[in-house]
Amino acid sequence: MALAAAVRRGMQAQLWGGLLQSQLRGLASSAQLQQSAAAAAAAAEASPAAASPAGPPEAAGRTVKMNLCAAVNDALHIAMAEDSRTLCFGEDVGFGGVFMCSRGLQERFGRDRVFNTPLSEQGIVGFAIGAAAEGFRPVAEIQFADYIFPAFDQITNEAAKYRYRSGAAYNVGGLTIRAPYGAVGHGGHYHSQSPEAFFTHIPGVKVVMPSGPREAKGLLLASIREPDPVIFFEAKMLYRTAVEEVPEGDYEIPLGQARTVQQGSDITLVGWGQQVRVLELAAKEVQDQDKISCEILDLRTLLPWDADAVEASVRKTGRLLVSHEAPITSGFGAEVVSTIADRCFWSLEAPPARVCGYDTPFPLVFEPLYLPTARRVAEAIRRTVTAT
Amino acid sequence: MLARCAAALRGRTAGSLPAAARGLAASAGAAGGEQPPAAAPTSQPSSSQEDRMDFPGGSVPFTAGMDWHGGAFAPRAPLPCYRTIDAAGREVPDAAIPHPLPRETAVRMYETMVRLQTVDVLFYEAQRQGRFSFYMTSSGEEATAIGSAAALHPDDVVFSQYREQGVIMYRGFSIQNMAHQCFGNMHEQGKGRQMPIHYGSRELNFHTISSPLATQLPHAVGAAYAMKLEQRGTVAAAYFGEGAASEGDFHAALNFAATLGAPVIFVCRNNGWAISTPASDQYRGDGIAGRGPAYGIATLRVDGGDTRAVYNATAEARRIALEQQAPVLLEAMSYRSGHHSTSDDSSRYRAAEEMRAWRARDPVSRFQRWLVDQGWWDDAADTAARQAARREVIQALEAAQRAPKPPLSTMFEDVYARMPPHLEAQRAEVLAHVAAHPDACPADIPVK
Ligand SMILES: Cc1ncc(C[n+]2csc(CCOP(=O)(O)OP(=O)(O)O)c2C)c(N)n1
Numbered sequence: 045m046a047l048a049a050a051v052r053r054g055m056q057a058q059l060w061g062g063l064l065q066s067q068l069r070g071l072a073s074s075a076q077l078q079q080s081a082a083a084a085a086a087a088a089e090a091s092p093a094a095a096s097p098a099g100p101p102e103a104a105g106r107t108v109k110m111n112l113c114a115a116v117n118d119a120l121h122i123a124m125a126e127d128s129r130t131l132c133f134g135e136d137v138g139f140g141g142v143f144m145c146s147r148g149l150q151e152r153f154g155r156d157r158v159f160n161t162p163l164s165e166q167g168i169v170g171f172a173i174g175a176a177a178e179g180f181r182p183v184a185e186i187q188f189a190d191y192i193f194p195a196f197d198q199i200t201n202e203a204a205k206y207r208y209r210s211g212a213a214y215n216v217g218g219l220t221i222r223a224p225y226g227a228v229g230h231g232g233h234y235h236s237q238s239p240e241a242f243f244t245h246i247p248g249v250k251v252v253m254p255s256g257p258r259e260a261k262g263l264l265l266a267s268i269r270e271p272d273p274v275i276f277f278e279a280k281m282l283y284r285t286a287v288e289e290v291p292e293g294d295y296e297i298p299l300g301q302a303r304t305v306q307q308g309s310d311i312t313l314v315g316w317g318q319q320v321r322v323l324e325l326a327a328k329e330v331q332d333q334d335k336i337s338c339e340i341l342d343l344r345t346l347l348p349w350d351a352d353a354v355e356a357s358v359r360k361t362g363r364l365l366v367s368h369e370a371p372i373t374s375g376f377g378a379e380v381v382s383t384i385a386d387r388c389f390w391s392l393e394a395p396p397a398r399v400c401g402y403d404t405p406f407p408l409v410f411e412p413l414y415l416p417t418a419r420r421v422a423e424a425i426r427r428t429v430t431a432t
Numbered sequence: 433m434l435a436r437c438a439a440a441l442r443g444r445t446a447g448s449l450p451a452a453a454r455g456l457a458a459s460a461g462a463a464g465g466e467q468p469p470a471a472a473p474t475s476q477p478s479s480s481q482e483d484r485m486d487f488p489g490g491s492v493p494f495t496a497g498m499d500w501h502g503g504a505f506a507p508r509a510p511l512p513c514y515r516t517i518d519a520a521g522r523e524v525p526d527a528a529i530p531h532p533l534p535r536e537t538a539v540r541m542y543e544t545m546v547r548l549q550t551v552d553v554l555f556y557e558a559q560r561q562g563r564f565s566f567y568m569t570s571s572g573e574e575a576t577a578i579g580s581a582a583a584l585h586p587d588d589v590v591f592s593q594y595r596e597q598g599v600i601m602y603r604g605f606s607i608q609n610m611a612h613q614c615f616g617n618m619h620e621q622g623k624g625r626q627m628p629i630h631y632g633s634r635e636l637n638f639h640t641i642s643s644p645l646a647t648q649l650p651h652a653v654g655a656a657y658a659m660k661l662e663q664r665g666t667v668a669a670a671y672f673g674e675g676a677a678s679e680g681d682f683h684a685a686l687n688f689a690a691t692l693g694a695p696v697i698f699v700c701r702n703n704g705w706a707i708s709t710p711a712s713d714q715y716r717g718d719g720i721a722g723r724g725p726a727y728g729i730a731t732l733r734v735d736g737g738d739t740r741a742v743y744n745a746t747a748e749a750r751r752i753a754l755e756q757q758a759p760v761l762l763e764a765m766s767y768r769s770g771h772h773s774t775s776d777d778s779s780r781y782r783a784a785e786e787m788r789a790w791r792a793r794d795p796v797s798r799f800q801r802w803l804v805d806q807g808w809w810d811d812a813a814d815t816a817a818r819q820a821a822r823r824e825v826i827q828a829l830e831a832a833q834r835a836p837k838p839p840l841s842t843m844f845e846d847v848y849a850r851m852p853p854h855l856e857a858q859r860a861e862v863l864a865h866v867a868a869h870p871d872a873c874p875a876d877i878p879v880k
Contacts, residue, residue, distance in 0.1 A: 135706070142776075160708075160709045164680060167678070230565035232626045233642075233643070234627075403855060404847050405625065407624070408625055409616040409877065412873070413840065417872070
């Protein structure tokens with residue numbers, strides 16, 4: 045560690061001495077030196093609290109194969125059964141919801157606790173806030189994330205500030221807002237959007253985006269029990285297509301902790317929700333074709349996000365790429381990149397890259413070219429890794 | 433500064449508004465006619481009017497009794513449902529017919545209904561075969577769309593939800609254009625950017641459909657207000673479902689329309705269901721029509737399966753809206769006979785029995801029987817119309833499917849009037865990406 049730190053300090057001194065970073069990039073030996081130094085530093089300094097190991101604690105060790113929709117449903121059953129003040133409601137929730145995530149809840153827990161609301165998102169969230177403030181645990185469903193905006197005022201001005209403005213006399217910690225988000229191949233403007241960045245700009249709410257069934261169940265249970273309001277965006281493309289072994293029974297994945305999807309040494313890829321799968325594909329492609337070793341971090345929670353984990357990884361790899369479906373401008377990737385530029389400036393060997401949706405409304409027929417596909421990500425990885 | 437603006441605004445309302453616009457205040461005040469010249473404090477009614485309370489919003493009588501209204505107290509009888517043709521297609525005796533249907537119009541309406549039904553059946557099938565991604569039928573509600581569309585003038589401006597394809601068809605949107613839109617091809621006005629059924633046409637005064645519910649309702653009010661200021665002599669017509677009427681935008685729209693005196697016709701299609709949510713989970717009280725009078729809006733409930741009743745209701749609504757420069761609310765009672773959309777299976781949440789009962793009241797056959805009774809239509813004409821429509825739809829689907837999609841670079845157009853540099857850069861990036869990886873671009877999207 046002492047050596048690594050010394051080498052790093054040396055690099056910094058060189059830079060301060062007038063060597064521009066871009067010049068430094070041209071010097072292979074310097075770059076290699078910096079890379080190995082950074083890797084050594086990260087290996088030595090990586091705190092155990094950083095990225096937790098993949099996978100949640102397995103409750104009884106038993107698992108069941110399920111898709112993301114079933115995993116969400118399973119979590120809702122557990123939360124409803126454990127506390128009679130847990131409620132589930134929203135448009136079409138009574139019969140099971142348009143994606144069937146609330147299937148079986150009304151039959152089991154009754155119409156007082158599981159019900160259709162009138163068709164009004166501001167009503168759904170406002171109502172949920174009132175119930176939460178009186179000690180209930182409302183799990184409010186917004187049918188599509190694209191339709192959450194009528195509730196924006198209730199979320200940003202009410203839910204987020206309830207605790208702060210009352211000096212903590214009141215809070216709406218029981219509130220969880222679930223909303224399916226993201227591209228599905230044919231959703232066009234209003235069944236495809238990823239609006240997470242709007243909500244990461246609201247102090248007082250937490251924003252969670254699971255990347256698969258196992259993650260979804262543990263994160264949803266943690267969100268419902270979280271003492272602050274949580275907006276929980278579910279990747280609707282994964283509802284049926286993502287199938288994996290999910291622990292039986294109750295378990296939680298703590299909010300605010302990233303997950304290391306795979307270890308690697310050349311570049312850190314950061315994503316959340318369904319984009320994590322795209323990063324995995326891209327990482328495989330560059331591993332197979334270019335022998336580039338990617339470390340992938342699944343952020344899981346965007347607010348508050350695990351900057352320590354990303355920092356530790358970038359100190360090790362020296363490179364960062366962030367990817368999301370939402371438009372690039374003012375997307376959450378900007379936050380990650382700027383924080384890491386600040387924390388890891390001297391470890392970076394290439395400018396951090398962002399591979400994101402373009403700055404247009406989500407376009408139906410151009411979806412395959414609008415999205416940050418594995419191929420676009422792979423190209424950006426190659427560019428970033430060879431930039432040094 | 434603020435004061436100057438306010439003064440200018442006041443000046444405008446008093447001086448430069450058309451007479452029709454100025455005359456509104458009187459007709460709009462539902463709570464009690466003329467407004468008091470200066471607002472009297474609510475707690476101190478003037479001594480000369482001990483029997484009334486004058487307040488800034490109106491004037492109400494006092495009572496010593498404690499009379500509750502609404503809710504479980506004194507439930508009100510529902511507003512009746514106006515109809516002129518019964519469920520079996522027969523004339524309803526003594527029905528009010530302020531706007532008799534001319535034969536030519538009636539036949540054109542029915543022919544459009546046949547085309548609409550044919551489009552719905554064959555487009556639905558095409559979607560099922562995977563030829564495009566999504567579709568919604570209007571079965572059960574054809575009379576609401578066609579009856580109202582026929583009573584509007586071409587210069588009136590339509591703001592629709594999504595299940596009113598009959599309206600844009602009646603206005604002249606071709607089946608070919610519908611097919612182009614559903615396939616999102618290069619001939620489509622919306623340039624392939626929106627999901628199927630999101631039609632729009634500037635020439636036909638039909639604002640492009642947007643999926644978020646009820647957002648079009650305040651738009652219609654603003655548009656109607658603009659028409660009023662320009663004395664265009666037209667109305668805006670805003671369509672929506674009873675589900676959408678639960679949104680905040682619905683309430684804002686009705687209140688704005690009433691207070692600002694906007695000549696807008698609100699046409700609610702109460703088809704009983706919002707996806708799986710029955711109307712009984714959507715509201716208490718007397719449906720959507722029951723809300724109209726509370727907003728100070730002239731309101732009529734109409735049988736949405738009776739083409740002639742909807743036509744008369746809309747024509748009369750239009751007359752009232754223009755004459756009074758004020759909004760009108762229609763609630764057309766009908767039934768969503770099909771699934772919500774191609775993504776839905778309504779057998780999961782509603783009884784087959786209910787669906788059968790409503791199908792027996794099919795609005796298209798009701799109108800057809802009435803036309804036959806008038807001697808304006810017969811079986812031979814019907815067969816011919818249906819065959820022609822079928823041919824036209826099949827050809828339209830084939831032609832639309834063959835047409836390429838819009839060119840790739842159009843993805844970045846129309847975000848703004850002029851493309852800003854960051855979008856130009858992103859467009860260059862996509863084109864370079866496709867140049868390097870031609871297979872990244874679907875074969876039917878021209879790369880340019
Ligand atoms: C703001 C918003 N919330 C939710 C939806 C999803 N959604 C689409 S259609 C629909 C039901 C609408 O029912 P209704 O207004 O009665 O019209 P109908 O489909 O019966 O014609 C819902 C909930 C949406 N499009 N927009």
